Amino acid sequence: MSVRWKNSTLAGWGRFAATHARVARPERQSELDRVLSDTSASLIARGAGKAYGDAAQNGAANVANMQRLDRLLAFDAATGVLECEAGVTFRTLLDAFVPKGFVPPVSPGTAFATVGGALAADVHGKNHDRHGSFGDHVLWFDLLCADGQTRRVSPDSHSDLFAATIGGMGLTGIVRRLAFRLLPGTGHVRVETQRIADLDAFFAAFEAARANATFSVGWIDALARGAKLGRGVFETAEFAPAASVAPVAKTLPIPLDLPPFALSRLSVGAFNEFYWRRAPAQKRASSRPLDAFFYPLDRLADWNRLYGKRGFFQFQSVVPDATAFAATRKMLEAVSAAGTASFLAVLKTLGGPGRGLLSFPLRGVTLALDVPNAPGATALMAELERLALEAGGRIYLAKDALQAPASLRAGYPHLAAFEETLLRWDPQRRFASDLSRRLRIGEATP
Numbered sequence: 001m002s003v004r005w006k007n008s009t010l011a012g013w014g015r016f017a018a019t020h021a022r023v024a025r026p027e028r029q030s031e032l033d034r035v036l037s038d039t040s041a042s043l044i045a046r047g048a049g050k051a052y053g054d055a056a057q058n059g060a061a062n063v064a065n066m067q068r069l070d071r072l073l074a075f076d077a078a079t080g081v082l083e084c085e086a087g088v089t090f091r092t093l094l095d096a097f098v099p100k101g102f103v104p105p106v107s108p109g110t111a112f113a114t115v116g117g118a119l120a121a122d123v124h125g126k127n128h129d130r131h132g133s134f135g136d137h138v139l140w141f142d143l144l145c146a147d148g149q150t151r152r153v154s155p156d157s158h159s160d161l162f163a164a165t166i167g168g169m170g171l172t173g174i175v176r177r178l179a180f181r182l183l184p185g186t187g188h189v190r191v192e193t194q195r196i197a198d199l200d201a202f203f204a205a206f207e208a209a210r211a212n213a214t215f216s217v218g219w220i221d222a223l224a225r226g227a228k229l230g231r232g233v234f235e236t237a238e239f240a241p242a243a244s245v246a247p248v249a250k251t252l253p254i255p256l257d258l259p260p261f262a263l264s265r266l267s268v269g270a271f272n273e274f275y276w277r278r279a280p281a282q283k284r285a286s287s288r289p290l291d292a293f294f295y296p297l298d299r300l301a302d303w304n305r306l307y308g309k310r311g312f313f314q315f316q317s318v319v320p321d322a323t324a325f326a327a328t329r330k331m332l333e334a335v336s337a338a339g340t341a342s343f344l345a346v347l348k349t350l351g352g353p354g355r356g357l358l359s360f361p362l363r364g365v366t367l368a369l370d371v372p373n374a375p376g377a378t379a380l381m382a383e384l385e386r387l388a389l390e391a392g393g394r395i396y397l398a399k400d401a402l403q404a405p406a407s408l409r410a411g412y413p414h415l416a417a418f419e420e421t422l423l424r425w426d427p428q429r430r431f432a433s434d435l436s437r438r439l440r441i442g443e444a445t446p
Contacts, residue, residue, distance in 0.1 A: 003031065003038045010063060013304050014052040015311030016373055016401055019059030019434055027068045029085075029176060035064050036148060036174070042432035045174045047087065047114030051121065052314040053401030054434035055169050061432070064174060066116055072096060073177060080182040081139065086116025086175045093182075094291060103185030103239075103290065105137040111295045116175045121398035122167035122359040124366075125294070126215040126237070129351040131183070133361050135166035136354065141178035146426035150176060155355075164421040167356030169397050171422060171431050171441065189215065189237040191288045195279040199230025199332070203325055206349050206365070209236050215293070221272040222335045222345040222369055223265065230332055232347070233279040240287055251298065254305040263306065263372060265339050297344075307372050313401050315384050316368035318350055319393030324365035327391035331367055331384050338380045345369040357414040357421070360396045368399065378402060397435065405440045415441075 003024050011018035022039075023046075026032045036043060045064045046056040056063070070087035080102055082093075091111040093104045108123040115134075117123075122135040131137075140154035143161060153161045165172045196202050202218055209216040213236035220232040297303050304311070319327045328347070335342060346368045350361040371377050381402050385395060394411030395403045409415055419442050422429070429442060436442065 003034045005038075005062075008063075010046070010049070010057045011311070012051050012053045012055065012057065012401065013049065014313055014373075014401055015304055015307070015309075016313060017054055017057075017434070019054070019057050021058050021061055021063045023063045023065055025065040025068055029069065032064065032069070032144060032174065032176060033148065035062075036144060036430070042430060043174075044431060044433040045086070045116065045120075045170045047117035047120075048089065048112045050108075050110055050113045050117065052399045053397075054438065055121070055398060055400075056117075057434040058432065059434050066114065066174075069176070070114075077102075080184070081179055082182055083177060083179045084115065085177050086114060086119075088115050089113065090115070090118075094187075097182055098185070098187045098290065101184055101186070102182040105131055105181060105183045106134045107294050109295060109297065111291060111298055115178065115180070119166060119175055119178060120168060120170045121396075122354045122356050122361070123398065124348075124350060124361050126217045126348060128361060129210050129216070129349055130214050132351060133354045133359060134180070135356055135359060137180045138166065139179040139181065141165070142176040143172065144174040144176055146173065146428065146430040160421050161425060163355060163357050164418050165356070167354055167359035167397075168418065169358065169435060170433065171436055172425060173431060185290070186239050186241060187290050188240040188287050189290055189293050190240040190285055191235055191237045191293060192283050192285050193233065193235050193279055194283040195276060195281050196230075196232050196234045198228060199325070199329055202230055202232060202234065202347060203365075205234045206347075209234075210349055214238050216349065218347040219275070220332065220345040220347050220367075220369075221276055222332065222340070222342045223269050223272055224332075225336050229329065229336065231276060232345075233276065235293075237288075237293055251301045253301045254303055257305045257309045258307070260308050260310070260372075260374065262308070268342070307370070310373040312373050313371045313377060313381055314368060314399045315371060315381055316366060316396040316399040317384070317388035317393045318360060318362055318364050318366040318396070319388055319391040320362060320364040323391035323393075327387055327393065328365060328367055330387050334380065334383050334387065335369060335371075338376060340371055340374075340377070340380060342370045342372070357418040358397065358412055360394065360398070362394070364393065366396075368396075400435070403439065405438075408439045408441075
């Protein structure tokens with residue numbers, strides 16, 4: 001049976017730099033083998049398309065849409081170990097396992113991401129200081145390699161592929177199924193919320209939270225200046241025993257692309273002022289459904305349309321603890337001076353390095369913010385990139401759309417080892433993406 005391909009235009013969640021590709025959507029594992037053998041052109045796997053940049057695009061070549069390979073295969077309640085196909089989403093995990101008293105060990109900012117994508121990006125969540133990134137909980141995975149063979153990959157079997165695939169953005173092959181450990185948890189969390197006056201107070205709050213909080217996250221008013229620079233809202237959370245079911249919050253659709261003036265400095269500034277003032281000046285506790293805490297933006301269906309047809313970039317860096325305060329201040333000053341109307345700016349701490357050669361986390365502070373695709377945006381992104389690298393940090397590949405190849409090599413010290421693994425297992429580069437070509441991954445010179 002031949003593979004059915006469809007010509008499609010694909011973009012990341014930021015809706016920037018779309019490219020055309022042939023897309024196959026296998027429904028059974030046997031079809032996935034035929035997807036690889038059907039063409040000599042390069043291939044990349046794509047989950048739910050939630051990477052912000054070009055990681056799951058492959059212009060003028062082939063893409064395997066993995067969303068229908070989404071079966072739960074086996075679960076051991078005694079150990080919490082789940083085996084499933086790579087297209088399973090975090091929404092499915094919550095629906096299936098919160099009633100059993102288990103939750104995903106780590107979750108990204110949307111429930112619609114797939115576990116295959118989570119492995120490829122080695123995603124982190126609001127609990128990185130406690131539980132690391134997604135790859136830290138993976139026991140093994142079955143990888144369809146460039147030679148057409150499927151291999152069971154673990155720390156003890158093909159360990160080089162294990163380290164390269166975690167955080168490797170799909171460039172080592174296609175993950176068919178995987179096993180990882182769920183953690184005990186409930187459908188609600190007890191959240192403590194507090195208004196934060198400035199960046200100094202934010203860093204003090206994070207330092208205290210690192211000692212005892214399971215979850216911690218900060219929202220930053222990216223337009224604040226002067227003495228208010230770095231002000232925002234800080235939240236910590238612990239699982240609450242009251243409820244075992246995680247209700248799904250109702251979504252509000254965004255039916256149209258907003259015009260460019262809708263997110264002006266004035267309108268976003270007014271929203272930021274309201275959001276900051278509605279938070280309590282003193283710490284206040286409340287109960288919240290788990291999905292509302294994990295995925296607040298999922299309440300807005302297609303929220304990327306808020307930035308209009310031109311889309312937006314998301315910048316996310318991590319810098320080491322030693323340089324984090326000064327670097328974060330400089331980055332926020334650059335954003336505020338540019339007047340960029342970013343209503344989404346998130347600050348978190350990370351606990352240490354991941355298991356992958358290209359894993360994003362290191363022990364430090366990560367800042368993520370949206371930058372509308374407007375005049376001056378690329379210059380601002382380049383400046384933020386420079387500040388992060390200057391501070392000894394790196395840029396998150398799952399969010400990246402503009403990073404320079406030299407910055408990748410400066411920020412990821414294990415890139416050469418990653419490229420050696422690609423050369424060993426995929427010398428013809430059967431697996432490639434717009435991201436890998438843009439960043440010249442696997443080329444002899446930076």
